[in-house]
Amino acid sequence: MIFVPKQKSILPGFGLSMGFTLAYLGLLVLIPLSMLFLRSASLSWSDFWATAFSSRTLAAYKLSFGASLLGASINAVFGFLVAWVLVRYEFPGKRMMDALVDMPFALPTAVAGIALTAIYSQNGWMGKLLAPFGIQAAFSPLGVVIALTFVGLPFVVRTLEPVLQEIDKEVEEVAASLGANRLQTFLKVIFPALGPALLTGFSLAFARALGEYGSVVFISGNMPFKTEIVPLLIMTKLEQYDYTGARVIAVVMLVASFSLLLVINLLQAWTRRGQS
Amino acid sequence: MSIEVQNITKIFGDFTALKDVSLHIPAGELTALLGPSGSGKTTLLRIISGLEVPDAGTVFFHGEDMNGTHARDRKVGFVFQHYALFRHMSVYDNVAFGLEVLPRKVKPRKKEIREKVHQLLSLVQLDRLGGRFPSQLSGGQRQRVALARALAVEPKVLLLDEPFGSLDARVRRELRHWLRKLHDEIHVTSVFVTHDQEEALEVADRVVVMNEGRIEQVGTPDDVYHHPATPFVYNFLGNVNLFHARVEGGKAYFGDAVFDLPQGQMQHDTSSAMIYVRPHLLDITRESSGKNDLKARIIYINMAGPVVKIELLSARRDSIQVEISQEHFERLRLKKHEEVYVRPKELKVFTQDYSI
Amino acid sequence: MTKSTTEPIWIRCALIGTAIFFLALFLFMPMAAVFIGALKKGLVVFLQSLIEPDTLASVRLTLLVAAITVPLNTVFGVAAAWAITKFNFRGKHVLLTLIDIPFTVSPVISGMIFVLLFGAQSALGAWLIACDIKIIFAVPGIVIATMFVTFPFVARELIPLMQSQGIEEEEASLTLGAGAWQTFFRVTLPNIKWSLLYGVVLTNARAMGEFGAVSVVSGHIRGATNTMPLQVEILYNEYNFAAAFAVSSILTMLALVTLAAKRFIEWKSVVNCHSRSSS
Numbered sequence: 001m002i003f004v005p006k007q008k009s010i011l012p013g014f015g016l017s018m019g020f021t022l023a024y025l026g027l028l029v030l031i032p033l034s035m036l037f038l039r040s041a042s043l044s045w046s047d048f049w050a051t052a053f054s055s056r057t058l059a060a061y062k063l064s065f066g067a068s069l070l071g072a073s074i075n076a077v078f079g080f081l082v083a084w085v086l087v088r089y090e091f092p093g094k095r096m097m098d099a100l101v102d103m104p105f106a107l108p109t110a111v112a113g114i115a116l117t118a119i120y121s122q123n124g125w126m127g128k129l130l131a132p133f134g135i136q137a138a139f140s141p142l143g144v145v146i147a148l149t150f151v152g153l154p155f156v157v158r159t160l161e162p163v164l165q166e167i168d169k170e171v172e173e174v175a176a177s178l179g180a181n182r183l184q185t186f187l188k189v190i191f192p193a194l195g196p197a198l199l200t201g202f203s204l205a206f207a208r209a210l211g212e213y214g215s216v217v218f219i220s221g222n223m224p225f226k227t228e229i230v231p232l233l234i235m236t237k238l239e240q241y242d243y244t245g246a247r248v249i250a251v252v253m254l255v256a257s258f259s260l261l262l263v264i265n266l267l268q269a270w271t272r273r274g275q276s
Numbered sequence: 277m278s279i280e281v282q283n284i285t286k287i288f289g290d291f292t293a294l295k296d297v298s299l300h301i302p303a304g305e306l307t308a309l310l311g312p313s314g315s316g317k318t319t320l321l322r323i324i325s326g327l328e329v330p331d332a333g334t335v336f337f338h339g340e341d342m343n344g345t346h347a348r349d350r351k352v353g354f355v356f357q358h359y360a361l362f363r364h365m366s367v368y369d370n371v372a373f374g375l376e377v378l379p380r381k382v383k384p385r386k387k388e389i390r391e392k393v394h395q396l397l398s399l400v401q402l403d404r405l406g407g408r409f410p411s412q413l414s415g416g417q418r419q420r421v422a423l424a425r426a427l428a429v430e431p432k433v434l435l436l437d438e439p440f441g442s443l444d445a446r447v448r449r450e451l452r453h454w455l456r457k458l459h460d461e462i463h464v465t466s467v468f469v470t471h472d473q474e475e476a477l478e479v480a481d482r483v484v485v486m487n488e489g490r491i492e493q494v495g496t497p498d499d500v501y502h503h504p505a506t507p508f509v510y511n512f513l514g515n516v517n518l519f520h521a522r523v524e525g526g527k528a529y530f531g532d533a534v535f536d537l538p539q540g541q542m543q544h545d546t547s548s549a550m551i552y553v554r555p556h557l558l559d560i561t562r563e564s565s566g567k568n569d570l571k572a573r574i575i576y577i578n579m580a581g582p583v584v585k586i587e588l589l590s591a592r593r594d595s596i597q598v599e600i601s602q603e604h605f606e607r608l609r610l611k612k613h614e615e616v617y618v619r620p621k622e623l624k625v626f627t628q629d630y631s632i
Numbered sequence: 633m634t635k636s637t638t639e640p641i642w643i644r645c646a647l648i649g650t651a652i653f654f655l656a657l658f659l660f661m662p663m664a665a666v667f668i669g670a671l672k673k674g675l676v677v678f679l680q681s682l683i684e685p686d687t688l689a690s691v692r693l694t695l696l697v698a699a700i701t702v703p704l705n706t707v708f709g710v711a712a713a714w715a716i717t718k719f720n721f722r723g724k725h726v727l728l729t730l731i732d733i734p735f736t737v738s739p740v741i742s743g744m745i746f747v748l749l750f751g752a753q754s755a756l757g758a759w760l761i762a763c764d765i766k767i768i769f770a771v772p773g774i775v776i777a778t779m780f781v782t783f784p785f786v787a788r789e790l791i792p793l794m795q796s797q798g799i800e801e802e803e804a805s806l807t808l809g810a811g812a813w814q815t816f817f818r819v820t821l822p823n824i825k826w827s828l829l830y831g832v833v834l835t836n837a838r839a840m841g842e843f844g845a846v847s848v849v850s851g852h853i854r855g856a857t858n859t860m861p862l863q864v865e866i867l868y869n870e871y872n873f874a875a876a877f878a879v880s881s882i883l884t885m886l887a888l889v890t891l892a893a894k895r896f897i898e899w900k901s902v903v904n905c906h907s908r909s910s911s
Contacts, residue, residue: 002723007288008329009719010347011802012812017715021727024708028780029733032745039748078654085651089644097652099895103659105834106887108841109739110861111880114868115662118669118877125661150658182639211738213844214861218868231740231844238744238848243753250741257736265729327803347806354807360800364822374808377818429808 033254040251043244051248056224057233061252063141064230068209071148076202079156080194086157087164101157104150109214116147117218139221144229147215152205159201160194163271167193196271200264207260211253277338277432277465278303279324284333286319293319295489297333301467301482306459308476309469311486312512317469318357318437320486324467325435326350337432350433353426353464357438359418361410367421368406371396374429396424399458416447427462436468440475452479473513477501485509507626510552517558517596519551521625528625531592533570537625552624555599559619560586560608569619572596574612579605586610588618666884669877681867681875682882686854690863690879693771697859698839701778705835709786710828714820716787717794718802728791734783739844743777746849769851774859777845782838789831790824797823830897837890841883 003022005014040048051057085091086098104112120127120137130137137143167190175185213231220227228236230253237246279301286294294316301307309317322328324335326347335342342350362370369376371393375384384392397403400420410418419439426434439455440448456479459466470476476483477497485492485500485508493505504510521528521535524545528535535551561569572588584605588596596618600608610616638644670678681687712731716724734742750767751757760767767773801823805815821828843861850857858866860879867876 003721003727006720006722010327010329010806011718011799012815013714014719017711018719018721021708021712021715025712025727025730028776028783030730032749032780033733033737035749035754036741036745078651081647082651082655085648088638089648091648093652097655099891100655100659102891102894103663103887106837106841106890107662108843108861108864108880108883108887110843110864111666111841111883111887112662114864114876114880115665115669118665118873119661125665126657150662153658207736211736211741213738213740213847218865231738234738234740234744235848238747243748243751246744247748250738250744253738253741257738261729261732261736325807327807347803348809348811350807351809352807354804356800356804358800360804362801362804362819362822373805373810373818377805377808377810377814425804425808 067144072206083160113215113218143219148209155204156201163197200267280336305481308480310476315486316489353431355436359422434466523549555597558598569617670881681878712787713790743845743848773849785835786831
């Protein structure tokens with residue numbers, strides 16, 4: 001039987017805590033979510049297909065997936081670097097830097113959105129620097145990438161840090177004593193050990209970016225076919241009372257998110273095995 | 277208070293921890309549950325305490341059925357292997373806990389609690405450390421706090437799970453003697469779990485040897501050591517040499533060697549008998565008496581320690597361990613690679629097969 | 633000479649420099665933009681925009697939402713962590729994954745599922761309208777959507793810690809005669825208090841800062857169903873940048889306090905671990 005103890009335990013409160021957990025989880029999460037899927041099931045397959053993959057939604061998928069992928073990749077590179085620097089080196093301001101890495105977790109997305117827009121719009125600090133090169137950051141796909149990089153930043157750093165800390169210095173010393181130079185040691189010893197964690201961090205950042213709404217809507221400009229991300233498209237459909245359209249796109253996004261969650265769980269199991 | 281365990285069975289998933297175990301523990305005694313890991317000894321202890329619920333069988337305290345009684349109402353003192361001290365409480369608060377949680381009606385006054393705790397802390401020789409936190413104590417000190425905490429509720433039964441398991445050898449020995457002394461003072465029925473035979477034999481009034489969820493033998497330390505009931509007990513309590521032999525007409529045949537079997541031991545003929553001999557019950561001679569000895573070659577001599585440990589190889593390439601006194605070794609002047617004769621002073625024969 | 637297990641000084645400096653540049657670009661600069669934007673027109677305008685009635689109403693609503701959401705989700709988190717870490721049962725992994733779901737769902741979709749559930753077009757919604765109960769485009773909807781979004785935080789903080797603490801202390805407490813609630817309040821709760829506090833702080837930060845989900849269910853009625861992040865959006869879209877950044881600066885402070893709390897709690901548990909291992 002599922003959710004029933006395997007052994008009779010003398011600790012109190014299983015029924016109470018498990019009952020409350022399942023009731024709360026069911027009422028707040030499972031039932032509302034399953035309604036979304038159930039109602040969509042009443043749609044005919046061709047209607048579903050037409051709504052889910054119209055040219056406007058396709059453009060939105062392309063932007064959402066593309067920009068999220070790009071943002072996660074930027075985070076994989078720079079997040080790796082930040083994690084490395086924070087774990088391996090000592091320098092002034094390190095502790096503050098370490099603390100600030102979590103900023104995108106804590107900062108309301110709307111605030112991040114307007115702040116990034118202010119910086120990258122034509123009169124902003126960065127916008128002014130980029131304009132002479134003919135680069136328009138805000139109100140373009142680039143702006144979307146910038147916002148999605150911001151929201152995914154902590155994931156790679158925070159998944160890599162503990163793994164990096166656990167890498168045995170002795171292993172590196174062994175590699176060095178066997179004649180490997182620093183670059184060889186890094187490429188052949190350190191990097192492979194970090195692989196699973198890096199991939200996990202990347203996937204987490206990607207998953208977060210895919211669903212992100214608040215920080216993107218201000219900077220993207222929200223032009224259909226150009227800078228319209230999927231969550232925004234859902235929002236637009238809701239505002240037009242096109243509930244069916246919104247629901248269909250949401251189902252597609254949820255399937256993508258849950259597949260990612262599955263991948264992430266598998267990756268984390270892999271990481272844990274690598275550590276032990 | 278006596279403890280009676282009747283037909284206890286406990287299964288975890290597909291692992292049977294206890295198979296129909298029955299045991300009587302007399303009041304006021306210090307009993308050891310001795311066995312290797314996985315033998316079910318800790319499970320039995322936890323079932324007695326009420327921390328684990330048996331799948332079948334009953335536990336009686338002083339004749340009273342305890343099955344329906346929750347652990348918190350059994351009045352047992354339980355000392356956990358890793359102490360399980362409350363890490364956020366001082367030593368004082370840890371010991372006082374059992375008194376603090378009593379229902380208001382029976383809860384002693386603050387002053388009485390204080391006196392009681394100090395009395396217990398001095399009993400375990402930690403009077404000055406009441407303000408410390410568990411993290412600031414050594415392993416041995418934590419162990420004594422755990423014991424004082426268990427004693428605070430005036431338990432009718434004291435149960436200790438591997439009480440010295442995670443301490444280093446010297447502290448272990450000290451605490452062991454101290455526990456024995458303490459028990460002689462307070463005389464509460466006590467059961468402790470250990471996998472260390474030396475510990476069990478030295479401290480306990482009574483030893484229960486367990487293996488694979490069953491009880492192999494119950495007896496005084498003297499009993500189980502000198503009169504092991506099963507090959508397992510013989511094996512577990514000290515080092516042993518094992519010879520596979522054929523028994524015929526009251527004699528055991530082992531290669532070319534022939535041994536007279538002691539009176540009262542197995543007399544029926546078999547081709548697969550086991551002969552057990554402890555290393556210190558083997559003697560070494562240069563000359564064969566033609567009977568009751570076995571030719572072997574010395575391959576290793578270790579003289580460090582109170583006895584000389586000698587490893588030999590028989591003609592059938594069985595390894596044989598012998599322990600002889602330093603004086604005897606001096607007299608014999610044995611050398612490595614020398615061929616000698618090994619003679620058992622005492623041996624024990626079992627027929628059922630047993631792997632070491 | 634360089635040690636064999638570190639890099640030459642110039643590489644180290646280059647790496648540190650790049651990391652600082654990246655973080656400055658993505659973290660310092662937006663924060664600076666918020667505070668500078670808030671104070672651009674002077675302290676008076678800053679304060680005026682904060683005491684504007686609609687803004688004050690949004691602050692009140694935000695506090696109300698947090699005041700309902702945080703306690704409920706805290707109780708849930710503790711209950712879930714207790715059931716999951718203190719007992720062995722089949723389906724533990726399934727339960728853990730289910731608890732994580734709100735993390736994976738886009739905030740917009742999180743809000744949307746409640747619009748679909750309680751909106752006028754559903755049977756339940758029609759019934760609610762008949763009974764004159766407003767959930768969507770009203771405060772209850774905002775509360776429910778916020779609860780959904782912040783649902784896993786406390787449980788996620790507690791589960792790893794309680795897993796590592798095991799059940800021996802609770803068992804010891806029971807053998808010493810303590811009851812269930814005595815054991816929970818005297819033994820378990822003090823052991824998890826710092827992580828619990830951090831979970832609460834995180835839940836609170838997210839509850840006050842949630843935008844996407846709340847945006848879907850709120851209906852954007854000024855002075856009535858706007859939380860602070862929604863108020864930021866409205867002010868911004870009206871080109872009232874100073875006021876938008878003024879409200880944002882309050883939310884940014886909240887985020888900074890959250891980060892400080894995280895540091896403090898980590899430091900606290902490191903100190904505990906340290907004193908434990910040093911003995």
